[in-house]
Every structure is written in C-alpha cells, then in structure tokens.
Amino acid sequence: MIQLVLTLVFVGGFTLATFLDPRLQALRARADDGTGFVAALMGDSRRLFANQFFVEADVYFHSGYYPTIFDTPEAEETLDVNSKEEAETPGAAPASGRRPEKDEGGGFLGPPRDWVERFGRHFMPTQHTHLANGKVAEILPWLRLSADLDPHRIQTYLTASYWLRGTLNQPDEAEQFLREGLRANPDSFEIYIELGYVFDYNRKNPRMARNLFELALDKWKKQDGAGLKPSPKARVEILDGLVRADEEQNDLKQLLPDLEALKAVSPFPDAVEKDIQATRAKLAAQPPGRPD
Amino acid sequence: MNNVMALAGVVIKEMYRRKDFYVLFVMTALITLLLGAMRFFDNAGIVRFLKEICLVLIWISTLVIAVTTAARQIPAERESRTIFPLLAKPVRRWELVAGKFAGCWLACVITLVVFYSFFGIITASREQAWPGMIFFQAVWLHAVFLAVVVALVLLGSVVFTAQSSNATICLIVVVGILYVGRYLNRVADGLRGIGGDIVYALYFAIPHLEWYDIHNLLVNDWNGIDWVTMSGATLYGALYTGFLLLAAWMIFRHKALTV
Numbered sequence: 313m314i315q316l317v318l319t320l321v322f323v324g325g326f327t328l329a330t331f332l333d334p335r336l337q338a339l340r341a342r343a344d345d346g347t348g349f350v351a352a353l354m355g356d357s358r359r360l361f362a363n364q365f366f367v368e369a370d371v372y373f374h375s376g377y378y379p380t381i382f383d384t385p386e387a388e389e390t391l392d393v394n395s396k397e398e399a400e401t402p403g404a405a406p407a408s409g410r411r412p413e414k415d416e417g418g419g420f421l422g423p424p425r426d427w428v429e430r431f432g433r434h435f436m437p438t439q440h441t442h443l444a445n446g447k448v449a450e451i452l453p454w455l456r457l458s459a460d461l462d463p464h465r466i467q468t469y470l471t472a473s474y475w476l477r478g479t480l481n482q483p484d485e486a487e488q489f490l491r492e493g494l495r496a497n498p499d500s501f502e503i504y505i506e507l508g509y510v511f512d513y514n515r516k517n518p519r520m521a522r523n524l525f526e527l528a529l530d531k532w533k534k535q536d537g538a539g540l541k542p543s544p545k546a547r548v549e550i551l552d553g554l555v556r557a558d559e560e561q562n563d564l565k566q567l568l569p570d571l572e573a574l575k576a577v578s579p580f581p582d583a584v585e586k587d588i589q590a591t592r593a594k595l596a597a598q599p600p601g602r603p604d
Numbered sequence: 605m606n607n608v609m610a611l612a613g614v615v616i617k618e619m620y621r622r623k624d625f626y627v628l629f630v631m632t633a634l635i636t637l638l639l640g641a642m643r644f645f646d647n648a649g650i651v652r653f654l655k656e657i658c659l660v661l662i663w664i665s666t667l668v669i670a671v672t673t674a675a676r677q678i679p680a681e682r683e684s685r686t687i688f689p690l691l692a693k694p695v696r697r698w699e700l701v702a703g704k705f706a707g708c709w710l711a712c713v714i715t716l717v718v719f720y721s722f723f724g725i726i727t728a729s730r731e732q733a734w735p736g737m738i739f740f741q742a743v744w745l746h747a748v749f750l751a752v753v754v755a756l757v758l759l760g761s762v763v764f765t766a767q768s769s770n771a772t773i774c775l776i777v778v779v780g781i782l783y784v785g786r787y788l789n790r791v792a793d794g795l796r797g798i799g800g801d802i803v804y805a806l807y808f809a810i811p812h813l814e815w816y817d818i819h820n821l822l823v824n825d826w827n828g829i830d831w832v833t834m835s836g837a838t839l840y841g842a843l844y845t846g847f848l849l850l851a852a853w854m855i856f857r858h859k860a861l862t863v
Binding site: 372375376380382425426428429431432434435436437446449450452453454456472476480482485489 | 642644645646647649650651652653745786787789790791793807808812814815816817818820821823824825826829830833836837
C-alpha cells in the first residue's frame with residue numbers, strides 16, 4: 313500500500329513538473345533583459361538599487377558633502393555629476409583633487425540650530441566641492457554597478473561616458489561602455505549622440521561622428537513619430553553635432569540643409585541665419601565643378 | 605585596581621579564544637581583497653570605493669564583536685554560577701563592572717588595531733601613500749565610540765534578563781543613533797506639541813555616537829579634525845561611558861544574583 317502511494321506521489325510530482333516548467337520558463341524569459349542572474353535574483357528591486365548607486369556616484373563627486381532624506385532632495389536631472397561644464401574646462405584643481413563650488417542659497421545644511429549640531433559638523437564634510445581631474449574616476453565604480461543592475465538606465469551610460477571621454481581622457485572605455493548601453497537600448501538616440509561626441513571630440517573623426525548623429529536623428533524622429541515626446545533639446549544637440557561635423561569636413565553642400573534644419577529648432581535662430589548666409593556666400597564663391 | 609585588571613585580562617583571553625573575531629576579520633579581508641581585484645574602466649587610480657566598503661565592514665564587525673562580547677559577560681557568569689566565587693574572592697561589584705568594561709573595551713581596541721592595520725595597508729598599497737592624521741583620529745574616535753557601546757551593553761546586561769534581547773536592543777539603539785540621532789532636532793521641529801518636545805529632549809539626552817563615525821572624512825581624504833574638537837569628543841564619550849557604567853553598577857549593586 314505504501315509503495316503504491318509513493319509511486320502515485322512520484323508520478324504526480326513528475327506530471328506537475330512537466331505542466332509547470334514551460335510556464336516558469338516563459339516567466340523567466342519575460343524577466344530576462346540582459347542582467348541574467350541579477351535580474352532573476354532581485355527582480356524589479358534592482359532598479360531601486362541602480363538609482364541609489366547613481367546617486368552614490370554624485371555623493372562621491374561631492375566628496376561626501378551630500379543631503380540626506382532629512383534635507384531637501386535633488387531631482388536626478390539636476391545632480392551635479394551630470395554637469396556639462398566641467399569636462400570642457402578641466403583646468404587646474406587643488407592637489408586635494410577637490411574644486412570648491414558655490415553653494416546656492418547657503419547650502420543644504422543651513423546654519424546650525426544648536427550646539428550639538430554645531431559641534432557635530434566637525435565630523436562631517438561641510439564644504440561644497442566637486443572632484444576634479446583624475447579624481448573624478450572615483451565615481452566610476454558606482455556608475456558601473458548602476459548599469460549592471462539596470463542596463464536600461466540610459467543616464468548612467470551618458471554620465472560615465474561624459475567623464476571618461478572628457479576629464480579622464482579615456483575615449484576607448486567610453487565607447488565600449490556606450491556600445492554596451494546600445495546593446496541594451498538599441499533605440500536610444502541619447503547614446504548615439506554621446507557616441508558621436510566620442511568620435512567628434514576625441515577621435516577627431518567627423519565622418520564617423522556625422523553617421524552617428526544621423527542615426528541619432530533617425531532614432532529621435534522615430535520616437536517622435538511614435539508619440540514618445542523625445543526631448544526637443546536633444547534634437548538641437550543632434551543638429552548641432554551634424555553642423556559641426558559638416559564644418560569639420562568642409563562639406564558646404566551638406567552644411568546648408570543641416571543649418572536650415574537647425575535654424576527651425578534652435579533657440580538662437582538669428583545666429584544660425586548668419587551662419588547660413590556665410591555658408592551661402594562661401595558656396596557662391598566656390599569655382600563651379602570644384603569638389604567639396 | 606589589580607582585580608579590575610585581572611578581570612579585564614580574562615575577558616581579553618576569552619576574546620582571542622573565541623572564533624567571532626577571526627571569522628569577521630577573514631570575511632572583511634576576503635571581501636575587501638576580492639573587491640580590490642576588480643578593475644573599473646581600466647582605471648587603476650580608483651580607491652575610495654574600496655576604502656568605503658572596507659570601512660563599512662570594519663564598523664559592522666567591530667560593532668558586532670563589541671555588543672556580543674559585552675552582552676555575555678555578566679549573564680554568563682551568573683548562569684555558570686562563577687560569579688559567586690568571583691565576588692567571594694573578594695571582588696567588589698563595582699570592580700566586576702569596571703573589570704568587565706575594561707576587558708571588553710581593550711579587546712575591542714585590539715580588534716580595531718588589527719582591522720585598521722589591514723585597512724591602512726590596503727589603502728597605502730592602492731594610494732601609494734601612508735595614511736595621514738585623519739586615519740589615526742578615525743581609529744581613536746572609533747575606540748571612544750566602542751567604549752560608549754560597551755558601557756551601554758553592560759548596562760543592558762544588568763537590566764534585561766536574556767543576553768540575546770539585550771544584544772538586539774542595544775544594536776537597534778546604536779544603529780538608530782548612528783543613522784537618525786543627528787536629525788532628531790529636525791524631526792522635532794516637524795512635530796507639534798508634546799511629541800516635538802519629547803523628541804527634542806531625546807535629541808539632547810542620547811549619546812551622539814554619529815560624531816565618532818568619520819568614515820566620510822577618511823574615505824574622501826578630507827583634512828584632520830582639530831585637537832580641541834577631538835578632546836571635546838573624547839571627553840563627551842568618556843562622560844557618557846562613565847554615566848552608563850555608574851548606572852550599571854547602581855543596578856547591579858542591588859541585584860539578586862540567583863538565576
């Protein structure tokens with residue numbers, strides 16, 4: 313009797329396994345988005361950690377001087393680690409690798425409220441500084457971890473590439489990371505723009521940069537057509553990139569339509585109009601039949 | 605004083621006979637070395653990430669060692685009934701409390717020296733520079749922090765019956781102070797009426813253990829703290845340690861020792 317029951321349980325278990333396995337496999341396929349084991353283990357919670365690690369990069373960028381949940385939080389897009397000024401002007405920084413920054417509105421700490429707070433500030437960073445020069449590399453581990461946890465978080469690739477290709481002068485690593493981002497986000501025009509910058513600014517390859525900006529424009533238009541409302545500012549950046557690549561290649565025939573497209577969306581159409589007139593004048597001055 | 609030092613010696617011997625310290629140290633070293641072997645974007649100059657992880661592990665390990673070591677001292681003596689011959693020696697009750705405290709704290713300081721030596725070696729090898737004054741200040745402030753924690757746990761061990769509950773409650777209190785203690789005044793501002801007053805009173809009454817955690821300064825290579833502030837923090841820690849030990853002795857003095 314016991315043997316019969318055991319056999320029945322075994323057969324029941326086997327049948328149940330054959331029934332459930334395809335359904336579980338289907339579930340796994342839905343969860344799988346390139347992060348494999350991590351995705352299976354953490355599920356959607358990994359996105360929270362990815363965001364937190366990205367913020368941690370900003371904490372490091374400020375050398376620990378950072379608001380907590382008890383202070384006024386910053387919106388992600390306003391985080392200083394996304395800054396667009398510093399890579400262009402790496403300049404000389406103090407030996408500490410920290411460049412002092414102005415604190416808007418007196419900083420998040422404000423004046424101390426009591427003697428405990430006043431005394432406690434001796435034991436924590438209280439100066440607003442940004443990492444400078446090679447020290448900026450300290451933020452990279454957090455960006456790497458953030459991308460590992462959430463490969464669809466495009467901002468992580470852009471920020472890492474910005475510092476790698478700019479201040480750190482590591483365009484190869486920037487390109488590799490961006491291509492990794494493209495594999496996870498093939499429709500991202502933002503990554504194509506950043507990749508265009510790598511080829512334009514670092515590799516001095518305007519032809520390749522132009523191709524990448526064209527791809528970015530194509531992706532932007534697709535998203536716009538699908539009603540996803542891509543950032544209009546990104547379109548200006550793309551067209552600006554195309555114009556710059558045309559200028560570097562001295563491709564005046566291509567430059568003219570690109571400038572006209574830029575004029576239609578630029579916040580400074582008058583300045584672009586001047587460039588259009590100048591380009592027309594150059595084109596008119598060219599002897600006929602001369603190759604561009 | 606001899607009695608106090610003799611009792612302290614026993615506690616220190618007990619610590620190096622137990623496996624807690626070795627397990628936690630090996631785990632810390634292993635995790636740090638594994639992370640140290642990682643390369644991010646082919647950049648060899650990245651070190652703060654490693655320093656932070658190593659320091660977090662050191663803080664967790666030393667806190668666990670301090671709490672578990674201190675929590676079992678008096679209850680273990682009572683359960684094994686060795687407290688009777690000990691007090692019959694004669695050792696006074698204040699000497700027992702002081703001896704247990706001195707033993708636990710010195711054991712923690714030895715642990716700290718080992719952990720921070722490892723941290724210093726790892727940091728120096730990666731940064732190609734010896735740690736500055738802030739490193740030694742971090743060790744000292746950590747030691748003062750552990751003195752307050754050990755005193756708090758000893759007080760708990762004469763208040764609570766089970767050592768597990770004492771250890772758990774003390775861990776929650778210490779971690780709570782470390783993370784929220786600094787902001788209780790702001791929380792109090794947001795509360796109205798008597799609730800706000802209670803939180804404000806709590807803010808001034810608790811030992812501000814978060815002052816002793818300067819890992820943010822150490823990781824990010826900030827300058828050292830001035831010596832007047834260091835002395836102030838040491839005095840503040842010593843006062844709280846003294847107060848907690850006094851309270852532990854006062855309760856222990858009137859406590860029946862039967863299990």
